[in-house]
Amino acid sequence: MKVLKTIKSSNSWYLTLALMLVNSPITLLAQSYYAENGTANFTSSVPLYEFTGTSEQLTGLINLTDHTVDFYLDLETLDSGIKKRDKDMRLTLETKKFPFTEFYGSLLDSVDLTNSNLQTIRTRGNFSIHGVTREIDVEGVITVEQNALHLKASWVIRLDDFNIVPPSLLIVKVDQIQKVSIDIRLDKQ
Amino acid sequence: MKSIICTFLLLLVVESSQAQMERKRSIENLPDPELFLSTSLVTAQTVSIVPKGEIQSAISHSFGSIRSGWGDLFGLDNNAAVHLGLDIGIAQNLSLGIGRTSVDDVFDLRFKWMPYRQNSSNSRPLSVGFYLNTALKTLEERRFNYSFTERLSYHSSLLIARQFGQKITLQLSPSLSHFNTLISQDNRPLQHTVLSTLLLGRLRLNERNSLSFETVPILSDTDAIHHWAFSYEIETGGHVFQLFLQSGYLFTEQYIIKQTTDSFWDGDIRLGFAIHRVFQMKKNK
Numbered sequence: 001m002k003v004l005k006t007i008k009s010s011n012s013w014y015l016t017l018a019l020m021l022v023n024s025p026i027t028l029l030a031q032s033y034y035a036e037n038g039t040a041n042f043t044s045s046v047p048l049y050e051f052t053g054t055s056e057q058l059t060g061l062i063n064l065t066d067h068t069v070d071f072y073l074d075l076e077t078l079d080s081g082i083k084k085r086d087k088d089m090r091l092t093l094e095t096k097k098f099p100f101t102e103f104y105g106s107l108l109d110s111v112d113l114t115n116s117n118l119q120t121i122r123t124r125g126n127f128s129i130h131g132v133t134r135e136i137d138v139e140g141v142i143t144v145e146q147n148a149l150h151l152k153a154s155w156v157i158r159l160d161d162f163n164i165v166p167p168s169l170l171i172v173k174v175d176q177i178q179k180v181s182i183d184i185r186l187d188k189q
Numbered sequence: 190m191k192s193i194i195c196t197f198l199l200l201l202v203v204e205s206s207q208a209q210m211e212r213k214r215s216i217e218n219l220p221d222p223e224l225f226l227s228t229s230l231v232t233a234q235t236v237s238i239v240p241k242g243e244i245q246s247a248i249s250h251s252f253g254s255i256r257s258g259w260g261d262l263f264g265l266d267n268n269a270a271v272h273l274g275l276d277i278g279i280a281q282n283l284s285l286g287i288g289r290t291s292v293d294d295v296f297d298l299r300f301k302w303m304p305y306r307q308n309s310s311n312s313r314p315l316s317v318g319f320y321l322n323t324a325l326k327t328l329e330e331r332r333f334n335y336s337f338t339e340r341l342s343y344h345s346s347l348l349i350a351r352q353f354g355q356k357i358t359l360q361l362s363p364s365l366s367h368f369n370t371l372i373s374q375d376n377r378p379l380q381h382t383v384l385s386t387l388l389l390g391r392l393r394l395n396e397r398n399s400l401s402f403e404t405v406p407i408l409s410d411t412d413a414i415h416h417w418a419f420s421y422e423i424e425t426g427g428h429v430f431q432l433f434l435q436s437g438y439l440f441t442e443q444y445i446i447k448q449t450t451d452s453f454w455d456g457d458i459r460l461g462f463a464i465h466r467v468f469q470m471k472k473n474k
Contacts, residue, residue, distance in 0.1 A: 057215045074215035081469040083240045085427045087223075091396050100212050167426045174426070 031188075032063040033149045038184025040073050042089075044166075045175040053078035053089055060184050062149060064111055069123050071182065072102035092167050093130055101129040103138070116144050123153075132162040140182075147188040154181035219309040222352045224316055224360070225391055226399055227429040227465045228276060228284070228301075231418035232445050233387045233403045236316040236350040236360060238303045239278035239286075244468045247274040247288075249431075251438040251461035254451070264459055272440035277470070282306075282318075290440045297324040297441050307352060318348040320362070324441050339370040344443040346387060355393065362387035366443035384409040385446050397424045405446050416445040417453035431463040 038058030044051055055077040061070045075095045080086050090096075105125010112119060118141045127136045140153025159166050159176050166174035225235035228245060239245045253267020261267050269291075276286035276299070286299040303318035326340045343366065350360035364385050371379045385408055391401040399422040407413040418435035436453035438461075439445045451457030 059210065059213075061210055070210050072210065072212055074213075076214075076216045081471070082243055082427050082467050084424065084429075084467050087396075088424075088426050099214060102212070104209050 031065050032061060033186035034061045034189050035059070035184050035186040038071075038182060038186075040078075041179075041181045042078060043179040043181075045177070046173070051080055051082075051085065053080045053086070055079065058182055058184055060151070060182075060186055062107070062111075062151070062186055064107075064113075067107040067110075068105070069107060069125065070102075070104045071184075072100050074099055075101055075129075088167050092164060098129070098131045101127075103127045103136075105138075108137075111142055111144070111149065113144055118143055127157070129157070130162045130164050134161060145185070148185055150185045152181075152183050154179065156180070221306060221308045222355075224307065224350050224352050224358045225389075225401070226422045226424045227431070227463075229274075230389055230401050230403045231420055231431070231433045231435050231461070231463070232416070232440050232442060233362065233389055233405075234299075234301060234320045234346065234348065234442070235389060236303060236306070236318055236348045238282065238301055238318070239276045239284045239467070241278040241281045241283075242470050243278045244470055245274075245276045245465055246468070247276070247463060247465045248272070249274075249440055249461065249463040251435065251440075251459050253459065255458050255460060256456060270438035270440065276301075288441070290444070292438060292440075293444075294327040295324050295441055295444065296327060297322050299323075301348075303348070307350070314351060316348070316350045320344075320346045320348055322442065324443060335370060342366070342368040342441075342443045342447075344441070344446070346442070350389075357393070358389075358391040360387075360389040362389070364442065364446070366446050368443065368447060371447075380410060382409075383407060383413075383443075383446055387442070398422065399424075405449075407446060413446075414449050414452050416449040427467045429463075429465040431465075433461050433463070434458050435461060 036059040037056060038060055040055045040058040042053040055073055057077045058071060058073050075093050076090060076099060078086065078089055080089060103125055105123050108122040108124055111121060121140055121142050123138050123140070124135065126133045136155060138153050138155045140151055143150040157178050157180060159178055166176065225237045227235065228237045228239060229235060249272040251270045253261060253264030253269070255263040257264050257267060271291045272288055274286060274288035276284050278284050282303045284301045288297045288299070289295065299320070299322035301318060301320045303316065305313060305315070305317040307313055307316045322344050324342045344364060346362040346364040348360065348362050350358060352358045364387055365382065366385065367382045371381060373379055385405050387403065387405050389401065389403045391399050393399050401420045401422060403418050405416045407415060416436055418433055420431045420433040423430045436451040436457055437445060437449045438459055439448060
């Protein structure tokens with residue numbers, strides 16, 4: 001009778017542990033790195049002129065256990081240095097309807113945590129902006145730091161691929177090519 | 190039994206670790222309402238102010254009277270008046286500006302302070318600020334030899350505005366204007382100081398287009414001809430374009446208040462346009 005009671009108790013302990021792990025925001029077995037203060041730049045060009053919308057509120061997660069990468073940005077945080085241009089950018093990107101841009105994908109290369117030199121890594125995943133999602137490949141560089149990963153990456157998108165109609169000024173139009181770059185230091189969870 | 194539970198547990202952990210993060214908004218509050226598209230309508234200053242760290246250039250151009258008809262293409266061939274302006278946001282709620290009007294070669298130095306601005310939560314239901322300008326008429330007069338002080342005129346306004354709903358903005362600007370020198374044309378007593386109320390309004394058609402008006406009921410002179418102007422505004426990429434119809438061709442507040450001689454409602458109307466362009470003083474890092 002006593003033996004049976006012990007077994008039941010052990011089962012309930014496992015179940016409790018399982019529930020705790022499933023509900024925990026931090027996965028104990030995963031080796032993940034996270035930040036919510038990364039920098040994202042969106043650079044646009046018009047003839048003879050270039051301007052950049054910058055945000056310091058890029059949120060990112062890199063999970064080295066399952067090789068996933070997940071980044072998102074609230075587009076309303078982009079600041080181009082001119083309030084009227086910020087408003088124009090928000091209208092163009094329809095941020096009320098589509099507030100986030102995001103990239104969710106997988107690491108194609110492994111990160112060597114013992115190597116403190118620059119490591120080139122490739123990712124493939126879905127990039128979304130303006131309600132349109134497209135699969136893209138992004139190459140970046142990672143530096144392994146003390147309990148952190150420092151990631152820099154950049155890529156270009158065509159605005160018409162994402163149904164974004166660039167604003168125009170009389171006959172001068174914003175270029176279809178937009179440069180996107182990120183710089184983020186992710187801390188170990 | 191233990192191995193089954195452990196396998197189940199691991200599967201759940203792997204499953205949960207592969208899920209995307211929950212997307213959280215970084216900015217929860219709605220942006221404050223934009224009461225007017227530009228810092229001034231045709232002539233009158235609005236409660237909008239050049240933000241800190243930005244410079245705004247403005248070119249206003251008014252053609253001749255449309256009364257001239259087809260012969261002068263409704264005033265487009267006739268003498269024009271031009272105002273050039275440059276305003277700098279020197280602090281969050283403070284701007285300084287300089288301008289020049291081609292009529293009478295008037296230079297103006299202006300100052301705007303907007304300490305209280307309507308917000309989206311409605312805890313501040315009005316925008317309230319203060320505007321002051323000093324104008325210097327530099328045109329040489331053959332009849333008189335004016336001193337520097339005699340060439341000066343002043344204008345001050347309390348700017349009070351509110352956006353009603355999403356579409357309509359009204360602004361009331363009780364004002365005091367003063368000319369150091371006036372010339373009597375018809376032996377009427379001269380009134381150097383004038384009390385008036387500028388009335389401005391905007392109808393927002395959509396995010397980028399507006400219709401607006403300005404007028405100046407003059408409280409201290411019932412015989413005065415009141416300035417009127419109507420404007421269609423287009424905003425795009427840091428620019429605001431205005432196409433307007435106005436009485437007269439003056440671009441400084443005290444001049445439209447004191448020296449408007451054309452009556453809009455009698456058909457003394459001029460077509461004009463203005464371009465406002467904002468620049469960044471300091472590049473983003």
